Amino acid sequence: MKLLSLASAIVALTASGLMADTVAPSAVKFEDGTVMASLTGVAGDPVAGRDVFKGRKLGNCLACHMNAEMPEESFHGEVGPPMDGAGSRWSEAELRAIVSNSKMVFEDTIMPAFYRDSGFSRSAKKFDGKSILTAQQVEDVVAYLMTLKDE
Amino acid sequence: MKFSKLLAGTVCLAFVSFSAVADQDAKLIIEGEEISVRASAPAHAENLDEVVSGWVYRKDETQALQLDDFDNPAFVFVDQAIDEWSNVDGTAGESCSSCHEDVADFKGLRPSLPRVEDGQLVTMENLINECRTDRMGAEAWSYSGSEMTGMTALVGLQSRGMPINVAIDGDAASFWETGKELYYTRVGQLDMACSNCHEDNYDTMIRADHLSQGQINGFPAYRLKNAKLNSMHARFKGCMKNIRANPYKEGGEEFKALELYIASRGEGLSVETPSVRN
Numbered sequence: 001m002k003l004l005s006l007a008s009a010i011v012a013l014t015a016s017g018l019m020a021d022t023v024a025p026s027a028v029k030f031e032d033g034t035v036m037a038s039l040t041g042v043a044g045d046p047v048a049g050r051d052v053f054k055g056r057k058l059g060n061c062l063a064c065h066m067n068a069e070m071p072e073e074s075f076h077g078e079v080g081p082p083m084d085g086a087g088s089r090w091s092e093a094e095l096r097a098i099v100s101n102s103k104m105v106f107e108d109t110i111m112p113a114f115y116r117d118s119g120f121s122r123s124a125k126k127f128d129g130k131s132i133l134t135a136q137q138v139e140d141v142v143a144y145l146m147t148l149k150d151e
Numbered sequence: 152m153k154f155s156k157l158l159a160g161t162v163c164l165a166f167v168s169f170s171a172v173a174d175q176d177a178k179l180i181i182e183g184e185e186i187s188v189r190a191s192a193p194a195h196a197e198n199l200d201e202v203v204s205g206w207v208y209r210k211d212e213t214q215a216l217q218l219d220d221f222d223n224p225a226f227v228f229v230d231q232a233i234d235e236w237s238n239v240d241g242t243a244g245e246s247c248s249s250c251h252e253d254v255a256d257f258k259g260l261r262p263s264l265p266r267v268e269d270g271q272l273v274t275m276e277n278l279i280n281e282c283r284t285d286r287m288g289a290e291a292w293s294y295s296g297s298e299m300t301g302m303t304a305l306v307g308l309q310s311r312g313m314p315i316n317v318a319i320d321g322d323a324a325s326f327w328e329t330g331k332e333l334y335y336t337r338v339g340q341l342d343m344a345c346s347n348c349h350e351d352n353y354d355t356m357i358r359a360d361h362l363s364q365g366q367i368n369g370f371p372a373y374r375l376k377n378a379k380l381n382s383m384h385a386r387f388k389g390c391m392k393n394i395r396a397n398p399y400k401e402g403g404e405e406f407k408a409l410e411l412y413i414a415s416r417g418e419g420l421s422v423e424t425p426s427v428r429n
Contacts, residue, residue, distance in 0.1 A: 056358075063358035075359040079352050110347040112340070120340055122397045127340040 022135045025117040030104045034093035039100070039115065039135035044143025052133065052141040053083075059099075059114060059133060059141055069148060080111060085150040095142045099133075114138060179206055179423070181218060184312050190419030195319065198350055204420050205363035205372075205428060208354065213375065216427040225304060225373035225425035228380050232301035241289025250286065254305060261310035261422050265326075265411050266318060272326045272407045275303050276382070294402040300371040300380035307371070307424035314421060315368055317414045330412025333405055339396025345409075348390075365390070366417040367410065369426025376429060383410055 021041040028035055038044075052059040054073055062070065064079035090098070098105050101113035115138050117131040133141070179186040188204035196202065206214060216222050237248040251257070265274045273281075279302055280291040292299040319327040337344045348357065349365035356362070371380040381389075384401035387409060391398035399405035 060358070075356070077357050078355040079357050079362075110343060110351065112342055120338070120342055121336065122338045122391075123340050124392070124395045124397045127395045130340070132340060 025100075025115050025131050028100050028115060030097055030101070033097055033105045034091070035096040035100055036093045038139060039096070040139055042136060042139065044136075044139035044141070046140070046144040046147050048137075049140035049142070049144025052137050053144055058137065061141070064111065067148075083145065083148055085148060087146040087148045088150040090145075092142060092146055095145050096138065099138050099141055099145075114141075175207055177207070177214060179204070179214075179217065181311070182220065186312055186421040186423055187314065187419065188421070188423075190314075193415065193418040196416045196418075198346075199364070199416070202366065202417055202420055203353070203364055204368055204417075204423060205366055206369065206423060206426060208361045208363040209428060213427060213429050217423070223373070223425065223427055224378070225371075225380060225427065228297065228301040228373075229305050229308060229425065231297075232305035235298060235302060236305065241283065241287035243286065243288040245287045247282065250282070255309050257306045258309045259313065261307040261424060262313045262315045263317060265407055265414065267322045267326065270322065272323070272404070272411060274402070274407055274410060275306060276402060279303065279306070295382035295385040297379065300382050303382070304371050304380055304425040307422060310422045311424060312421050314419055315414055315417045317411060317418070319411070319415045323411065326408045326411050327415060329405075330408035330410070333409045334412055338391065339394035341394040341396075343394045345390070345413075364416070365413065366420060367413050368417045368420040369423035369428070371424065372426045372428045374428050380425060383413075 023037065023039045028039065029037070050070075053061045053067070054070060056063075061067075061083070062073060062076055064077040066076040066078065066082040066084075067073075068082070068084050070076070086095070094105070098111075100115035102109050102111040103113060112132060114133040115131045115135065117129055179188050186204075188207050190202050192199040192202050206217060216224065220226050233254075235247070236254060237246050239246045239249075247254075261275070264278075265272050267273070276292075276294055276299055279299065283289040284291050292302075317323075334345045337347070345365060348362055353362045353364045367383045367386075370383045370386070372386070373379070374381050382401065384406045387406050388398040388401060399409075
């Protein structure tokens with residue numbers, strides 16, 4: 001019985017593209033503005049995270065945040081604070097919380113929750129039941145932000 | 152090495168903000184007539200001190216296209232609508248001009264729309280289609296199609312320079328409340344409301360776009376992006392798609408109510424129709 005339900009859970013997880021170790025969006029544990037545990041158990045890749053940061057179809061973080069580490073990009077947004085020094089200002093666990101669901105950290109913020117897949121109103125069909133970023137992309141962008149240290 | 156790279160970054164950023172932001176005190180004068188692009192906010196736009204036309208936030212080159220009707224690409228479509236005005240269409244054998252002697256008689260209509268008639272909120276598009284179906288025996292035009300946007304531009308132009316002034320009390324009040332509710336409701340996977348961008352963050356850059364208050368005094372608007380006139384509801388739909396929401400229907404009750412609410416937030420701005428945007 002137990003074995004069976006576990007097996008079906010694994011099938012369901014693999015079907016939705018999640019690895020067994022991946023924390024589902026609804027299972028992310030927020031504690032005092034932090035998410036302590038990695039969402040995947042796989043270390044984030046800062047190089048891939050840089051692409052997540054600027055990619056218009058990925059995080060598009062640059063739409064709202066200036067980032068002096070990306071001078072080659074011509075349009076930097078001003079809606080949120082500049083990202084310079086973010087990795088000195090915040091811990092990895094705090095950054096994971098901010099990116100996963102900023103509303104758990106900044107009340108009523110305009111910043112979207114990048115790792116949330118339900119509870120939206122009138123979500124377009126194409127994105128229904130999906131999070132903006134995958135768990136690994138969140139880990140990657142967090143790893144990238146951790147490289148943005150104060151001089 | 153690192154230093155020079157950083158320096159190049161600063162220069163590049165500075166360049167971006169200069170080129171993107173136009174002179175905010177520029178005046179909009181078309182054919183010798185001043186169009187109010189700023190006004191003090193009406194009391195019912197609770198969180199604004201000043202209302203500002205989207206024209207103010209466009210780049211110099213885009214702003215310039217609106218200063219002279221010969222340069223304004225929207226007038227190609229206005230000219231087509233002038234032809235359409237006297238074109239007989241439908242089973243009754245009539246054209247617009249059979250009933251309305253001069254399109255200039257519509258001066259004053261644009262700033263008062265949408266309005267309530269027999270308990271229904273009606274937009275200019277509704278009024279035009281009512282003439283087509285009920286009086287001309289012609290097919291209704293599609294809500295944001297080129298015939299319709301051309302005609303709403305021509306009729307709206309007759310009121311250019313007049314202040315927006317819609318009724319929001321009496322039987323309009325409940326529609327206005329619905330529109331207000333929609334304006335502040337977060338939707339889509341990005342979970343944003345119109346207010347997040349157009350009230351809380353206007354006059355800031357969101358990547359390459361300089362956010363305005365999302366006013367509708369210039370509609371239909373010619374957009375350089377798609378080289379045609381765009382209806383208000385098509386614009387609402389576009390913004391909803393950008394936040395990955397399932398948009399409401401053009402011409403539907405939700406967008407009509409939103410139109411009334413947003414029109415009321417622009418009270419005091421001049422009708423700018425047809426405007427030029429990017």
